[in-house]
Amino acid sequence: MKKIGIVGSTGYAGQQLVFLLNNHKDVIIDFLVSNSYAYKNYNEVYKSYNNILDQKCIDMKKAKNKLDDVDLIFTAMPHSKSLDLVKKAVDKGVKVIDIGSDYRLKEKELYKIWYGFEHRYPQLLEKSVYSIPELVLKDKIRKTSIIANPGCYPTATLLSLVPLLKEKIIDFKSIIVDAKSGVTGAGRKTSLNSLFCECNESMKAYSITNHRHTPEIEQFLSDATKEDINISFNPHLIPINRGILVTCYGKLSSNFSEDYIRNIYKSTYENCKFIRILDDLPEIKWVKNSNFCDIGFKVDKRTGNIIIVACIDNLMKGAAGQAVQNMNIIFDFNESEGLSYIPSFP
C-alpha cells in the first residue's frame, strides 16, 4: 500500500485525482493540500464526498513537514507555485508527479518566454520525464524522480500526431491543430470569463499563436522525429464541463491509403488499453469520465490533407487519469489499475 499526498487538491484536476485515488485499491491518500481551503474538510469543498471522504485539507507549509510520510506526491498547482516543495520532495526521495507545467519544458529559457518566470531548479528539468505512457519507454517512467504530466491539449495532440510523424506520413511543416476544450480547462478560479452566462451559448478562440501548451508539443514532436518542428496550435473554449476535441491537419507526404494509416495507429497502440482507434470519428460524449483517448481520421483526396480527430476527458486522460497511469507504472501496479472507467453517457 503506497501513501500519497495531493498538493492542489481542491482545483478541478486535484478533485479528479482525489476521486481516482480514493477508489484505487493500492494507495492511501495521506494528505490533501489546499491553499484556498486549508483546514476545511474536503467534503465541505466538494459535497459529493459526503459520507465518502472525511479528511481536512492542510496548507503548503504543513505539507512540507509531511513529506516523510508519503511515497509520492501529486502536484496540481498554478505554474511556479510548487517549485520549492517539489525540490524538497525530490531531495527526500519522494516521487513527484506534477500535473502542472513546471517540469514539462527541458530548456529553462522557455519558461521565461512562455510562462514569464525564472525557473529556479533547472537541474530538475533535466531529471524530469515528460510522460504520455503510450509514447514513452516505461523504464524511463519507473526510474525518474519527477514525472512531468503532459497538458490536456498536448496529450490529445501528441497521441494523434506522433505515430504519423514518426513514420513520415505527414509533412512536418504543415501541421495545424485546432483544439476545443470544455470550461474545466480554465480551472476553478473565479473570473469573469468563466461565468456561466459568459460561456454558455457562445464559443471563442483564445491564446491564438501564444498558448503555453505549444512549446511542450513542439518539444516532444521534435524529439520524436529528430526534426525541428513548429506547429500552429489554436485553442477554443466550448460550453461544456469536460472534454477536449482536437482536430489536427497535415499534408500527406505521399498518397497513403486510410488502411495503411490505420495500421500504423493500430500497431503503435497495440497494447494500449486506453487508446481506441476508430473507423469513424470520435465524439466527446463517448470518452467523458474515462481515461480513453479516441482517435479517428479521414484522408481528403481532393486536397491531399489528413484530418485527425481525437477526444479525451481533459480531467482524466488529460490530467488526473494520466497521472494515475504514470503512478501505476512507477509503482509497478497494473497500468490500468483504478482507471477502468466506462465513459459515462449521457
Add this chain to the structure above:
Amino acid sequence: MKKIGIVGSTGYAGQQLVFLLNNHKDVIIDFLVSNSYAYKNYNEVYKSYNNILDQKCIDMKKAKNKLDDVDLIFTAMPHSKSLDLVKKAVDKGVKVIDIGSDYRLKEKELYKIWYGFEHRYPQLLEKSVYSIPELVLKDKIRKTSIIANPGCYPTATLLSLVPLLKEKIIDFKSIIVDAKSGVTGAGRKTSLNSLFCECNESMKAYSITNHRHTPEIEQFLSDATKEDINISFNPHLIPINRGILVTCYGKLSSNFSEDYIRNIYKSTYENCKFIRILDDLPEIKWVKNSNFCDIGFKVDKRTGNIIIVACIDNLMKGAAGQAVQNMNIIFDFNESEGLSYIPSFP
C-alpha cells in the same frame, strides 16, 4: 456468479444498467435485448463501450427462448411492452426487476385510468413488491418474484416524505411536490420536444395534475400511513442530461424544530448508505452519476411550512442504480455492491 438478461438495454435507463452490471463483480450479462437495435453490437449503439463490451443485441422473441439461461431479468421497456415476457419469466422461476411501470400499481383499474391499457396479469400485480430498499422490509424483496422498481420522481419524493408522514410531522392533506427532471427522463426516443434546441435555454412544466407517477406515490404514502393520501405532483423539465430535484411542501402539524425533524430522518436512514441527510440543501451536481439521494430541508416559521429538497440521479437511484440495489438484496450480495460510485463532478 449470477446470470442476467437486460430487456430494453438500449434506452438511457437500459444503458445505465449495462454500465452498472458490466462493472458488477458477482454477475454476468447473458443477453441484451433491444427492439430498435436487434442484431447490432452494443458498442455500435453506445460507442462508449468500444473495447469494453462486445456483445450483440437480440430481439424480444429470442429473449423468450433464453430465459432458461438466466437467474434474473431486468425489464426497462415502455409500459405494457414486456407484460408477456415477464409472465413467462415468472412462470419459469426467473426473478424479474421491472424498471418500467407495469407492476407498480396494485389495482388493475389504475392502469386503465392512468396508463390507458388493460393489464392482462392482475395476479402478478399482487405478487410484485414496489421496492425502495430503504423503505421496504428486505425480506419482502428477497422473497418476491417481481420487483416493481419505483419511478425516478417517486423515489426522490417518497424518500423525502415517508419518514415525516409516518411520524405525523406533516399534515397529509397539504402535500405539494414541485419536481424537476433532466431530459434523460424522457428517454432516447426521437421527438420534437426532446430536441436540443427545444429544451436548451428553456424550462417548462408538463403533465400537471395527471403525471403517471402520481398514483404510485399516493399508493405508497397511503400504505405507509394508513391514510388516504392525495398529493399535488407537478413535474418540470430542465435543460440538463441527468438529475432530479424535488421540492416537497407540507404544513407542519405542530411546531417542530429542525433538529427534531433531522433526527427523524437520521434515525430512519441510519444504516442506509445511499441516503445522505444534509445540514443545508442538496444540489444535483453532488449526486450525479451516483446512487445517492441527498435530502435537506428548512422549516419556515413564518408560514408553518416545511420545505424538503431531495436530489438524485434519475438514471441511478431513480432507475438502474436502485434496480441493482434491489438485485443485490435478492441475491444476498452486499447491498451496495457495484454501486459505490463517487458522484462525478464537474
Add this chain to the structure above:
Amino acid sequence: MKKIGIVGSTGYAGQQLVFLLNNHKDVIIDFLVSNSYAYKNYNEVYKSYNNILDQKCIDMKKAKNKLDDVDLIFTAMPHSKSLDLVKKAVDKGVKVIDIGSDYRLKEKELYKIWYGFEHRYPQLLEKSVYSIPELVLKDKIRKTSIIANPGCYPTATLLSLVPLLKEKIIDFKSIIVDAKSGVTGAGRKTSLNSLFCECNESMKAYSITNHRHTPEIEQFLSDATKEDINISFNPHLIPINRGILVTCYGKLSSNFSEDYIRNIYKSTYENCKFIRILDDLPEIKWVKNSNFCDIGFKVDKRTGNIIIVACIDNLMKGAAGQAVQNMNIIFDFNESEGLSYIPSFP
C-alpha cells in the same frame, strides 16, 4: 426627446436597459455610469455594441454633476449603493426608476430585517410607487418621482396571483411559490457559485425561507387584498442564461371551473399587451428576449389546488423591460414603445 442617464449600466440588467433605450425612438442616453468600468468605452465592456454605441462610462461622482442634463435616471445598483444619488435626483426634480431594491418596501424596518441596512431616506419610501404597470393605476405612475421597479420573481408571481386573490379564488393562507431563474439573475459579479462548471448540469434551491423578494410580494398582495398575507417563496437556480418560470400553488376557496378562472385573468389583463393568458402552460423559450409574461394554469380536482405557471424574461419584463414600460407611462409615450420584441427562439 427625453434625456436619460443609466446608473449601473454594465451589469446584466443595466446592459438590457442600454439595449432597449438605444433602440427607443423617443429617448437619448445622455450618460452611462459604471463603477467597475468607469472611463472605458461601453463597447469594450460589451463588444456586441461595436459600431452601435460609442460612449464612455462615467463614475458615480461625475454622474452627480450631470443630473441637470437629464429628465430621468435608471438606477440598477446593488442595494443601498445609489441612495444618495437618488435623493439628489429627486431633489432636482429628475425622475427616478430604480431597478434595484431600495424603494420597494414601504417600511424602513423591513430593510433592516431583510437587507441588513439602515435606510437613510424613509421619506422617499413613502413617495415611491412600486409599479407593475398592469396592476397599478397609471396615474400614480405618472405622478411619482420614484418608481420602485419590482424584482423579477415578484413580477411573475404577482401577475399570477393578484387577479385570483382579489377575486378570492384562492385561500390566501395556502400560497406556495416555487420559482426558478436563469443565472443572469445572479448578476455579472464573479463568484464561485456563478461559474459555468458550478451551474451547468446542475440545479439547486437557494435562500429558502429568507429570499429578499418575499417581503415585496407579501406587501403588494396584502395591499391588494386588505389581508395580512404571508407566502412561502422558494427560488431555484437553473442552468440557462435568461428566464424565470414560477409555479404558484394555492387551495381553491370553492369549486371554480377553469373557464371561470380564465375569464378573471382575461378581464384583468384585457388591455395589457404584454400579458398573454394561455390555454396551456407557458415555457421560457416562448418569452425569451421579450417583455411578455405568459400565464397558464390547471385546476387539480383531486386535491382542490390550482397550479399557476408564469414565464418571463428576467432581464426584460423582470427588470429593464418593465422599467422602460414604466418610463413610457411617465412620459406619456405609447406604453409599449420600444418594447415590441417578438420572443427570440431558438
Add this chain to the structure above:
Amino acid sequence: MKKIGIVGSTGYAGQQLVFLLNNHKDVIIDFLVSNSYAYKNYNEVYKSYNNILDQKCIDMKKAKNKLDDVDLIFTAMPHSKSLDLVKKAVDKGVKVIDIGSDYRLKEKELYKIWYGFEHRYPQLLEKSVYSIPELVLKDKIRKTSIIANPGCYPTATLLSLVPLLKEKIIDFKSIIVDAKSGVTGAGRKTSLNSLFCECNESMKAYSITNHRHTPEIEQFLSDATKEDINISFNPHLIPINRGILVTCYGKLSSNFSEDYIRNIYKSTYENCKFIRILDDLPEIKWVKNSNFCDIGFKVDKRTGNIIIVACIDNLMKGAAGQAVQNMNIIFDFNESEGLSYIPSFP
C-alpha cells in the same frame, strides 16, 4: 409595400424569416407555407407569436396558386423540394430568394456529386446570383430573378477569405477551414443526433471531406481569384442553439504585417454595416440574434500562418438575415432595413 410569401416557414430558418419580415416596415407577409404544419395557425407552431401573428400555414399546392399575389418568395426547403415552385415563380416574374441550396452551384453535375439528385432546371442555375451582398455587385442582385442565398458556413468563410485571397495575401493552396456550428444548423427535424442528451456536453466533427457547403465555397473563391481553388472544409457541432465560429488557416504568401492585412479588410468592408473588423478575436455571444459578421485574425510569425476567426448567427447573417438583406437590395430599400438588431447578450 411589397407582398411576400415564405415557403418552408416552420423550420428554424423559416421562423427567423417570419421574425424579421413581421418586423420589416416595407413588406407584408402574404402567405406562410409549411408541409408539416399546413392548416395550423403559425402561433400554435411557434407560441412565441401568440398575440403577434395570427395566420394559418398553407400547403405547397395552395402556394402555387397564390404566386400571383406576391412580389417575392423566400424558399427555405430541403434540397430539391421547391424546384418546381421556384420555376413557376420565375415564369410568373415573381422574385425568388432561395435559402436552400438548389441554386447555389452553377454546374448541374455538382448537384449529382454533392447532393445526389438530378437538377431539372439547369437554365435557372445560370440565372441565379449567389449573393453575399458585401462581396457581390449590387446591380447583379437587383437584376436577377433568383437569389441563391449562401449557406451559413460559406458566408462566414467567404467573408473571411475573399479579401485576402483577392489580394494574394494567402497561398490559395494552403487553406483549411475548421468550422463550428450550433445545433439549429441541423434544422428542426426530429433525429437521434439532434436530441438534447446526444448533443449536450459533447462535440463532434461531421461530414469531414464531404460537407455540401464545400463546392459553393470553392466555386466562389475560384471565381473571385480566377484560380482553381480546393479547400479543406471541416465542420463540427457544438452544444449551443445559434451561432457559427469559423477558424480559417492559410499560409501567408509573404511577410505581411497585421496592420497591412487589417487595412485590406477595412477597405474591402468600408461601407458594410454588418461586417465588423475587430482588433482582437470574435466570440459568438457578441453577434447572437444579429446580422453582424465579426472578423478578427492573428499572424503567427513562428509558422508563417494567418489564423482568421469569424462569427455569425447562423440563422441571421447565415440564413434569414442575409436573405432579407438581399431582398432590401432587390427592392431598393435601405440595405439594413429591418436588420438593425443589437446582438442580444446574455
